[in-house]
Amino acid sequence: MNKLEMTDLIVSTRLEKGLSWETIGKDTGMSPVWLTSACLGMNSAPPEKAAAIAEYLGLGEEVAKALEAFPTKIWDQAVPTDPLIYRLYEVVGVYGETLKEVIQEKFGDGIMSAIDFSMEVDKIEDPKGDRVLLTLNGKFLPYKSW
Known part of the structure; x- marks a missing residue:
């Protein structure tokens, strides 16, 4: 299978x-x-x-x-068309450079792991419309020189 x-x-x-x-x-x-x-x-x-x-x-x-079984992580489309997935893609497109700058200012030159990682999805009830709270929690991995 x-x-x-x-x-x-x-x-x-x-x-x-x-x-x-x-x-x-x-x-x-x-x-x-x-x-x-x-x-x-x-x-x-x-x-x-x-x-x-x-x-x-x-x-x-x-x-x-x-x-x-170990997965092969392949996306079918360069730009997703599902509205919810597209909005997340849009967030990274609009705020990706900002997140990179802020993370590297706080931690130094490196990346956030998606391997040593957890994510939570929560619902925040709000009278103006319920909110989606995404928490991405990844280990910081500094780049090394050799």
């Missing part, structure tokens, strides 16, 4: 069972953001987490093995 087949099966099973990513994450003791990313094929899961996800959803060993 490849990552695409795995994702299709996981998503259809989740919908058939009426489960949210939040519920699956809570019930399995995993971050719903990380869990969703693994189930959509963008991260590999350690064997124990892969087995827990497959077991929770009532899916077999093939799904667990596909969850464990």
Whole structure:
């Protein structure tokens, strides 16, 4: 089973069972953001987490093995067309240089890891319209000279 087949099966099973990513994450003791990313094929899961996800959803060993497989992270489009994903792309396009400047002013020359990383998505209720709070938490990795 490849990552695409795995994702299709996981998503259809989740919908058939009426489960949210939040519920699956809570019930399995995993971050719903990380869990969703693994189930959509963008991260590999350690064997124990892969087995827990497959077991929770009532899916077999093939799904667990596909969850464990190392992904190839490829985007289909240069500029995304889904409105929500495009807005995140737009944020990076508009504020990317600003974020780079501010991060490097505070930390020095380097990058924020997307490997030693966590992300949370929260809802902030607001009378003028609910707000989305994204928290990106990555280890700072300084560039080294040799």
